[in-house]
Amino acid sequence: MSVADDDASPSARLLALFERHRLTPTQRRIAHCLVRHAGEAVFLSSVEVAQLAGVSQPSVTRFAVALGFDGYPALRRHLRELGLPTTAESSAEVDRNEYVGAVHAEIANLTRLAEQLADPGPIARAAALLAPSRPLVVLGLRTGMAPARGFGYFAAKVLPEVRVLDEGGSLLVDRLDQARAAGATGLLCFALPRYPRELAEGLRVARDLGMRIVTVTDSPFAPAAALSDAVLIAGVGSQLVFDSYGAPILMGQILLQAMCDIEPARAQVRLEDFERQAGERGLFDV
Secondary structure, eight states, X not given: OOTTOTTSOHHHHHHHHHTTSOOOHHHHHHXXXXXXXXXXGGGOOHHHHHXXXXXXXXXXXXXXXXXXXXXXXXXXXXXXXXXXXXXOOOHHHHHHHHHHHHHHHHHHHHHHHHHHTTSOHHHHHHHHHHTTOSSEEEEOOGGGHHHHHHHHHHXXXXXXXXXXXXXXXXXXXXXXXXXXXXXXXXXXXXXXXXXXHHHHXXXXXXXXXXXXXXXXXXXXXXXXXXXXXXXXXXXXXXXXXXXXXXXXXXXXXXXXXXHHHHSHHHHHHHHHHHHHHHHHHTOOOO
């Protein structure tokens, strides 16, 4: 939705302004506070915004600067220039704008992912780098932890050995050394904002050890991209206080499918073996 849309509600106009910027969780909290008070946003001082959002006044100033303004007064002038109507919206209307906007942003990420996959070549090449690795290393720190663990859970059903690394520091270096000594040649990395410095440090170690690196990330300019042999781009939703990772998670599942397609018979045997064991152990109710 464009901020130039005169028929847009106050909260929708503010969302359109904020969604173009990468904001920290604290800054997003301020943004959502302004959205919830969109009808009065042009009258609020930085101190009042800070009190409503439960943050410090300097955080409000940094928020305005992150949006490209000299400070909060400049941001408030811009809000006035948007011509925001002062008609109050109900809580339900504000929630609709916030939540529906987040869903539509995720849909847009998935649509871009579908367009990328019209050319399956990059996925096939990435799968070819990873499939021979015994064990396969999957790396994800902080925000990348959940996608890495999810990938590792399913990959373990079709691959001989999968090692998920989700702790940084010297322990990460130790585990990379151990994986390489065990025969690992490939590493799948989930590098999602905000990018941990120790993730790049771990990738440098893996590269020095001779491992081939495939990275799923949201931007070709992410620090991990320059350290990778193959980069798969999947957008991250940033409309909520914390990012949403629908596209990166789906990218991981598609990559796993491509790896299975390299040796489908082996993958099928392992899947059938897992199902047999699950049935014998009564792992599932259905």
